[in-house]
Amino acid sequence: MPAQPSKLARDIFEAQIDFEGQKLVELIATFLLIVVGALSFIAGYILQDIKLSLYGGLGGTALTFLIVVPAWPFYNKNPVKWLPAGYAAELAANKGIQ
Amino acid sequence: MHNSLTRIQNTFGFFTTVAFVVAALIAVTDFITPRTPSTGLISPTNVQVVKGRPHYYSSKKEEYAIIKFSLDADLSSLFTWNTKQLFVYVTAEWPGNKNDTNEAVIWDSIITNPSADHLQNIGPVAMKKLKRSAEGKTIDPSRGLLKLRNQKPKYQITHPSGKIAEKENVILKLHYNVQPWVGVLSWNQDQDIGPWKKLAGGVSEKFTLPALKNKNKGKDSQAKRKTPQN
Numbered sequence: 001m002p003a004q005p006s007k008l009a010r011d012i013f014e015a016q017i018d019f020e021g022q023k024l025v026e027l028i029a030t031f032l033l034i035v036v037g038a039l040s041f042i043a044g045y046i047l048q049d050i051k052l053s054l055y056g057g058l059g060g061t062a063l064t065f066l067i068v069v070p071a072w073p074f075y076n077k078n079p080v081k082w083l084p085a086g087y088a089a090e091l092a093a094n095k096g097i098q
Numbered sequence: 099m100h101n102s103l104t105r106i107q108n109t110f111g112f113f114t115t116v117a118f119v120v121a122a123l124i125a126v127t128d129f130i131t132p133r134t135p136s137t138g139l140i141s142p143t144n145v146q147v148v149k150g151r152p153h154y155y156s157s158k159k160e161e162y163a164i165i166k167f168s169l170d171a172d173l174s175s176l177f178t179w180n181t182k183q184l185f186v187y188v189t190a191e192w193p194g195n196k197n198d199t200n201e202a203v204i205w206d207s208i209i210t211n212p213s214a215d216h217l218q219n220i221g222p223v224a225m226k227k228l229k230r231s232a233e234g235k236t237i238d239p240s241r242g243l244l245k246l247r248n249q250k251p252k253y254q255i256t257h258p259s260g261k262i263a264e265k266e267n268v269i270l271k272l273h274y275n276v277q278p279w280v281g282v283l284s285w286n287q288d289q290d291i292g293p294w295k296k297l298a299g300g301v302s303e304k305f306t307l308p309a310l311k312n313k314n315k316g317k318d319s320q321a322k323r324k325t326p327q328n
Contacts, residue, residue, distance in 0.1 A: 015102040037116035048179040049236035
């Protein structure tokens with residue numbers, strides 16, 4: 001799709017995803033962070049190890065970032081279907097005739 | 099969440115919320131963990147009062163009490179996953195002129211939990227030994243078992259008046275201060291608060307400081323000292 005290399009770089013950096021992907025990513029990020037927080041607390045309390053809580057929480061969060069931030073293909077499964085170019089003008093013209 | 103930057107911002111923002119909640123939960127576990135500190139023995143073993151100077155160039159002579167003591171204490175229940183370190187100190191207390199009480203620290207110690215060993219301000223050899231003593235352990239309650247015999251005081255004490263010999267009704271008291279990783283700082287209590295029991299014992303019998311020992315004149319002038327507030 002991208003015509004120039006600069007546009008390609010921008011697309012990779014911005015990593016845009018479709019609307020369904022946005023809904024999904026929000027859900028995944030929230031769920032993962034809560035689960036990571038809960039697990040690190042429970043594991044730390046049971047094993048009486050606060051460092052496990054700290055590094056477990058940080059590691060889990062890093063993993064969440066890895067899953068959430070890049071535009072993985074499954075976030076782009078429902079691309080927006082645009083109408084063909086000039087469709088509206090054509091429609092208007094047809095209306096005029098009728 | 100349509101591009102990477104918003105996703106980073108939103109995820110990080112929610113991460114801070116989760117981190118705060120987890121930290122709050124950790125702090126709360128302190129309040130449901132029982133604390134049952136006790137002392138088996140606290141008593142002076144050898145007490146001296148000598149004359150000395152507050153610092154090397156001072157012309158003022160003051161009396162200093164050197165109180166050696168023995169202490170048995172079980173503070174092991176204070177070590178939980180959220181304990182960073184325990185500050186333990188022994189004070190001498192004696193009544194003042196009116197209704198006031200003089201109080202001076204004679205000895206103190208920092209006991210770290212294994213999770214905070216790297217913060218202890220000690221040399222590399224001692225540090226290695228300390229870390230090895232807790233290898234594989236995340237908490238080490240046995241460090242809360244204190245057994246001191248005829249312990250030399252860290253601080254020789256005096257009074258603003260410079261007079262401390264022959265003071266009567268002196269007691270030694272054990273105090274502690276639990277410093278958590280997250281949560282409230284807490285001291286030894288005089289009454290039970292929920293599962294936190296008061297420090298059982300912790301006060302010595304009353305004793306009298308001896309008369310001034312004349313021969314040791316100025317010998318200890320460069321040692322560390324603490325002066326009580328009143």
